[in-house]
Amino acid sequence: MYEIVKHIDFCFGHRLLDYDGKCNQPHGHNGRVEIRLASNTLNDAGMVADFRDVRHTMQAWISKHLDHRMILRHDDPLIDAIVELGQHAYVIEENPTTENLARLIFEQTHDQGFPVVAVTLWETTDSYATYAPATTP
Numbered sequence: 461m462y463e464i465v466k467h468i469d470f471c472f473g474h475r476l477l478d479y480d481g482k483c484n485q486p487h488g489h490n491g492r493v494e495i496r497l498a499s500n501t502l503n504d505a506g507m508v509a510d511f512r513d514v515r516h517t518m519q520a521w522i523s524k525h526l527d528h529r530m531i532l533r534h535d536d537p538l539i540d541a542i543v544e545l546g547q548h549a550y551v552i553e554e555n556p557t558t559e560n561l562a563r564l565i566f567e568q569t570h571d572q573g574f575p576v577v578a579v580t581l582w583e584t585t586d587s588y589a590t591y592a593p594a595t596t597p
Contacts, residue, residue: 562591
């Protein structure tokens with residue numbers, strides 16, 4: 461099995477609803493996503509995937525949807541205030557925990573056709589969550 465890893469750094473804000481702790485307040489992170497791709501075989505160029513293609517594709521998606529955005533649960537009343545101020549929020553169904561964001565990025569990477577096996581999102585320098593399905597979709 462061959463494996464490659466691509467890191468992409470971005471900034472995001474979020475808050476957790478129905479949570480008894482400081483993270484129920486709007487706050488931000490300098491995040492780092494670690495995208496793991498794997499394959500039993502290499503392409504004609506001798507690669508699992510071109511690092512450049514992974515970076516360009518996934519950096520573009522992250523920049524458009526997550527970077528410097530508030531990521532909020534669909535029923536968060538803060539969404540209306542952000543939109544009213546002319547700002548942008550990225551809305552998801554679940555609480556925007558690090559675990560759920562890792563899964564979201566995994567799904568987007570998979571949908572782009574990359575052989576992704578796991579995504580780790582570092583929320584801080586010492587805290588991260590990894591999403592790796594039991595079987596790759």
